[in-house]
Amino acid sequence: MKNILFIFLFSIIYLGGYTQESPSIDKEKLFDLYQTQRYAEAGDYLKGAYGDETSDLKALTQIGYCFLMAGNNVEAEKFYAKAYALQPQSLPILFSLANISTKRGNSAKAKLFYGEIAKIDSNNFNVFKLLANLYTQDSVKLVYLLKANQINPKEGDVASDLAEVYSTYQDYETAYRVLDVAIQADSENLVLQRAKLPIANQLKKYSEVIASGERLLKDETDAAVVKDVAKAYYFTKQYQKAINLFKVLESLAMQNEATLYYTALSYRGLNNLTQSAIYTKKTIDEAVSPNISSYYVLLGLVYQENKQAKLAAGAFKKGLQFAPNPTLYYRLAILYDTKLNQQKTALTYYKLFMKSKPKAKDEKEEIAYTEARIAQLQSK
Known part of the structure; x- marks a missing residue:
């Protein structure tokens, strides 16, 4: 591992392509700053050596990288912006500027930089994934998630986000298919399996919800999974099992209007009208704001x-x-x-x-x- 780090740093310092006019750099000092991750000092050292007005592209990107790694986004952006002016179609420079803009809360600038990357490389999965994360409107988010999913349908994060957007449009069939492809590629991905449960419930795939949900509950007691499995038990008329799980939510103080309502319906299904009435009243109380x-x-x-x-x-x-x-x-x-x-x-x-x-x-x-x-x- 140390040999790999040494080769990497050697390539940055010695093979950086600095011009003959470059100032004298103490390579051993710079190597030590990199090795000990003192990026702010490295940035200041290179900045002092080259000056603020340098037009050396590799120096600008290296100084920008040092400040970026040090968390000094203001200085990092300044040097990457100069590099961008010299080479506006460089993907690493564009990614760095977009990343800095995102960190500084300037989503508009980040969108512009990522948009330029998408024009240069229309099959860049990461850029479409990052663009999707910058939008809150489902209609726009959907466009970028679709593109990313088409490039890599097996990637779990995008599949989960895309399925969520489809669910907001009540397109549960498509949401289910998107998750199914990703799960087949990564059958141990519990996040994807949890995301699939409420969609499977909507599609009345109750047996699947129960089988998958019970396996998930062996891993941990997740309130969302408990709710989905309990609803599946209710819809398959396994009322006592549904009640048992809804009671788990109550013990966790995670009940809500819907879970109390289904509990009342489950007791009614068992002809336990006393408990059904109690939970109907609880449902009403939960539905009404205390204010x-x-x-x-x-x-x-x-x-x-x-x-x-x-x-x-x-x-x-x-x-x-x-x-x-x-x-x-x-x-x-x-x-x-x-x-x-x-x-x-x-x-x-x-x-x-x-x-x-x-x-x-x-x-x-x-x-x-x-x-x-x-x-x-x-x-x-």
Whole structure:
């Protein structure tokens, strides 16, 4: 390994093709800086030797490489840009500039450089893979992933990303075929096997999901795999097995509205209506945002400020359907008391406010006002 490193560094330092006009370079010093990975020092040394205004292509790329390896992207870009001006169709220079632009968060420049590479080498797998990663729009991403996949359909990362895009378009058949080709080339790729499960479920290949998923679960308890296998058990009417796996998700606090819903359906399939009702309620609770009653408080206040008292009352009452909220009771009491002139109804909501145990620290003034107002209304 040391011999290989020595030959590599020797080729850079001694066979770099420097012109006869090149300044004197202490090759042993440079070799030592490379060998000990002191790239920043190597870059500064070469920069000092050649100067900022050098037009030596190989010197520019070597200095740029040193700074790139040192993490100094600003200096690296400066020297690679000069090299690019001298040789605009050099793939290594274009790749370096694109890489630097990506690291610096300038996706637009990276796209331009990678685009130039694609024009020069239309069969360069890496450039299309990298271009795909720079786009968030599925339609554009699809174009580059397709090209990369056509060049190398066995590469797992591209196959997985391409299948994901096809899935967003609900083209599950194509997504399945893309993954199948990659899996045949790498049957031990667990990432690809996991990616295939939800797609196979969509295609109703439940036996495959169960067989593949159970093998994956022997490797580790992956929540996504558990969910896919559990759904496959449900659709094949193996309700108890489905419930057992859905319960695993609950033990991991990884349940969601969908998994609770399927649990309720599975209990119903077993005619265990008590548990089915319990999980149906859990599904409803999971589906409702814990903040929704607060949203109705805001909506009611907006209506009230706009002098739409009846709409405000409706919003406050709607909020109570989701969760008891002391603020909603108080707002309804005030609304009926001061805007709608219905003191009897207001008294009811004042009492409900007090029964809802408002926090004394946060609602001290509201509590004091409510106690006084209840006494006044009851004395009438």
